[in-house]
Amino acid sequence: MNADYGAPTALAGPLQQRRALYQPRLPPCLQGATVRAEYGEATTTIDPAGAHAVAQAFPRTYGQRLVTFLAPDDAAGADKAAVHERPPIRVGVVFSGRQSPGGHNVVWGLHDALRAYNPHSVLYGFIGGTEGLFANKTLEITDDVLASYKNQGGFDLLGRSIDQIRSSKQVSAAMTTCHNLNLDGLVIVGGVTSNSDAAQLAETLVQKNCKTKVVGVPVSLNGDLKNQFVETTVGFDTVCKVNSQLISNVCLDAISAGKYYYFVRLMGRKASHVALECALQSHPNMLIMGEEVALSKLTLMEVINKICDGVQARAELDKYHGVLLIPEGLIESIPEMYALIQEISILHNNNVPVTEIPTQLSPWAAALFQFLPPFIRRELLLHQESDNSAQLSQIDTEQLLAHLVEAEMIKRTKEGRYKGKKFSSVCHFFGYQARGSLPSNFDCDYAYVLGHISLHMIAAGLTGYMATVANLKDPVYKWRCAAAPLTAMMSVRRHLRGPGAIPIGKPAIHPSPIDLKGKAYELLREKASSFLLDDFYRTPGGIQFEGPGSDAKPITLTIEDQDYMGDIEMLKLYLDKVKTIVKPGCSRDTLKAAISSMISVTHVLTVMSHPLNTELPLYHFN
Numbered sequence: 001m002n003a004d005y006g007a008p009t010a011l012a013g014p015l016q017q018r019r020a021l022y023q024p025r026l027p028p029c030l031q032g033a034t035v036r037a038e039y040g041e042a043t044t045t046i047d048p049a050g051a052h053a054v055a056q057a058f059p060r061t062y063g064q065r066l067v068t069f070l071a072p073d074d075a076a077g078a079d080k081a082a083v084h085e086r087p088p089i090r091v092g093v094v095f096s097g098r099q100s101p102g103g104h105n106v107v108w109g110l111h112d113a114l115r116a117y118n119p120h121s122v123l124y125g126f127i128g129g130t131e132g133l134f135a136n137k138t139l140e141i142t143d144d145v146l147a148s149y150k151n152q153g154g155f156d157l158l159g160r161s162i163d164q165i166r167s168s169k170q171v172s173a174a175m176t177t178c179h180n181l182n183l184d185g186l187v188i189v190g191g192v193t194s195n196s197d198a199a200q201l202a203e204t205l206v207q208k209n210c211k212t213k214v215v216g217v218p219v220s221l222n223g224d225l226k227n228q229f230v231e232t233t234v235g236f237d238t239v240c241k242v243n244s245q246l247i248s249n250v251c252l253d254a255i256s257a258g259k260y261y262y263f264v265r266l267m268g269r270k271a272s273h274v275a276l277e278c279a280l281q282s283h284p285n286m287l288i289m290g291e292e293v294a295l296s297k298l299t300l301m302e303v304i305n306k307i308c309d310g311v312q313a314r315a316e317l318d319k320y321h322g323v324l325l326i327p328e329g330l331i332e333s334i335p336e337m338y339a340l341i342q343e344i345s346i347l348h349n350n351n352v353p354v355t356e357i358p359t360q361l362s363p364w365a366a367a368l369f370q371f372l373p374p375f376i377r378r379e380l381l382l383h384q385e386s387d388n389s390a391q392l393s394q395i396d397t398e399q400l401l402a403h404l405v406e407a408e409m410i411k412r413t414k415e416g417r418y419k420g421k422k423f424s425s426v427c428h429f430f431g432y433q434a435r436g437s438l439p440s441n442f443d444c445d446y447a448y449v450l451g452h453i454s455l456h457m458i459a460a461g462l463t464g465y466m467a468t469v470a471n472l473k474d475p476v477y478k479w480r481c482a483a484a485p486l487t488a489m490m491s492v493r494r495h496l497r498g499p500g501a502i503p504i505g506k507p508a509i510h511p512s513p514i515d516l517k518g519k520a521y522e523l524l525r526e527k528a529s530s531f532l533l534d535d536f537y538r539t540p541g542g543i544q545f546e547g548p549g550s551d552a553k554p555i556t557l558t559i560e561d562q563d564y565m566g567d568i569e570m571l572k573l574y575l576d577k578v579k580t581i582v583k584p585g586c587s588r589d590t591l592k593a594a595i596s597s598m599i600s601v602t603h604v605l606t607v608m609s610h611p612l613n614t615e616l617p618l619y620h621f622n
């Protein structure tokens with residue numbers, strides 16, 4: 001473990017230095033030292049059929065009320081109230097989940113809020129993540145320690161290890177640390193797994209009369225911690241922006257030489273949130289979404305045929321290049337691959353040595369395993385993640401697809417079905433490159449705000465809650481700060497076959513898949529055939545930290561809430577921009593293309609036929 005965590009380091013480059021000067025914004029309710037907590041309704045869970053199981057598993061923390069944070073009635077008075085009336089608070093913070101851009105700002109926000117609340121408060125960071133928590137290895141967070149980590153990427157202020165506080169040994173080690181440090185609060189930073197563990201730890205601490213309050217903060221590049229309380233996670237925006245830039249570079253490379261198909265796999269685990277957002281930002285030719293594959297129960301060969309049909313359709317236009325996106329979890333969405341992975345997982349759990357796993361598979365799984373290229377076989381056998389899922393980042397699904405597509409194209413050529421000249425592929429996995437990026441302004445602000453909320457949750461004595469912010473699509477001054485019970489986000493997995501749905505496994509916060517009835521998916525469907533054939537590539541460019549574009553938000557975050565029919569501001573924006581790129585009298589198709597090339601979140605036809613739109617018709621007379 002690196003002994004230098006938190007050691008003040010000089011920021012090497014001018015951009016890093018300038019970013020360290022960025023002051024994240026706060027909504028009005030967080031601008032004073034205290035807040036007013038307003039208690040709402042008692043909660044159940046987002047999974048009504050699983051509510052009983054959740055209530056049984058979390059007898060002391062289930063059903064807590066929603067809490068909204070508002071500015072105190074008399075903000076000036078409340079802040080003037082003698083600091084000694086607010087006892088100093090002792091808090092620990094741990095990076096539990098994988099690194100995600102913006103994570104450092106949670107610590108910074110928490111630190112600033114603690115100091116404003118009472119300057120004698122103390123914040124400890126656990127060195128090396130959960131292992132530091134178990135071993136009570138701390139670093140006291142001070143202004144000096146934070147100086148070179150403000151608005152910077154990575155989790156290197158403290159580091160991380162495993163995203164697990166689950167076994168009774170781990171839970172009891174965490175409790176001992178909380179007790180020894182006399183912590184009032186413990187802030188756990190991470191995604192679905194870490195926040196499920198936070199809920200369990202909170203419940204245990206209440207049951208054992210430990211005073212430490214446990215608070216979760218939604219930080220994960222995957223964007224899959226999403227539900228009625230959580231709009232997005234810290235890091236998703238940055239990672240999508242960086243990946244979209246890389247994808248659009250690859251698109252331009254592809255069209256320039258016209259000879260390669262790029263198969264790009266994107267980090268984000270099983271749900272396709274990152275892949276969908278990047279597709280809407282960069283307009284690649286194809287996106288194979290895990291949720292679609294799972295819904296239609298497409299087999300591996302059906303997925304391959306779908307891609308080959310696309311390649312063939314493009315060859316008819318004399319196009320021999322293209323860009324295909326896939327989420328890293330696609331492999332688990334293909335039914336027969338999922339079943340194979342499940343068999344391997346059971347054998348792992350039964351401690352069968354890796355070398356013997358292939359010999360103990362069922363006959364059909366063994367046959368599928370043998371059919372796969374050796375590199376995939378080796379990767380499928382890797383040890384599992386802490387949540388017992390396959391190590392998706394290590395499975396080169398893009399190479400598997402490229403390999404099978406190539407074989408199928410050769411076959412189609414021999415059969416005379418493909419008259420194209422050639423097919424060549426190049427594979428990429430975009431993940432780690434983006435995960436360490438400097439965070440966008442959105443992620444800097446969001447994380448800093450969540451850090452502040454965490455302090456107010458602890459001060460209010462809340463435990464087993466997650467810090468949340470609503471209205472994220474709006475400017476920061478309109479953000480609404482709240483706390484939602486972790487149990488309210490839980491569901492219980494079920495066997496859907498057989499008589500009734502049988503609950504399996506412990507209640508947990510599960511990753512949310514893409515909503516196939518949502519507006520973002522609908523937009524992608526609308527554009528799919530144009531993306532496939534028109535090479536309508538969009539270049540979003542690098543993350544902007546200042547000036548126009550620096551406040552851009554994820555398309556998938558903003559679109560779900562947009563009411564285009566009524567959005568006059570949006571319409572005006574389109575009008576102004578359209579006028580700069582097309583001339584009156586251009587064809588309707590040119591106009592459509594111009595609108596959708598500017599901002600992907602358009603419902604182009606809706607905008608064009610909007611009753612308030614008196615000017616656009618002039619532009620599509622032809």
Ligand SMILES: O=P(O)(O)OC[C@H]1O[C@](O)(CO)[C@@H](O)[C@@H]1O
Pocket residue numbers: 098191220221222267268269328391392393431435
């Ligand atoms: O750093 P590691 O262990 O390869 O983690 C990779 C995993 O972490 C994530 O980046 C975040 O959960 C996943 O998208 C990915 O599968």
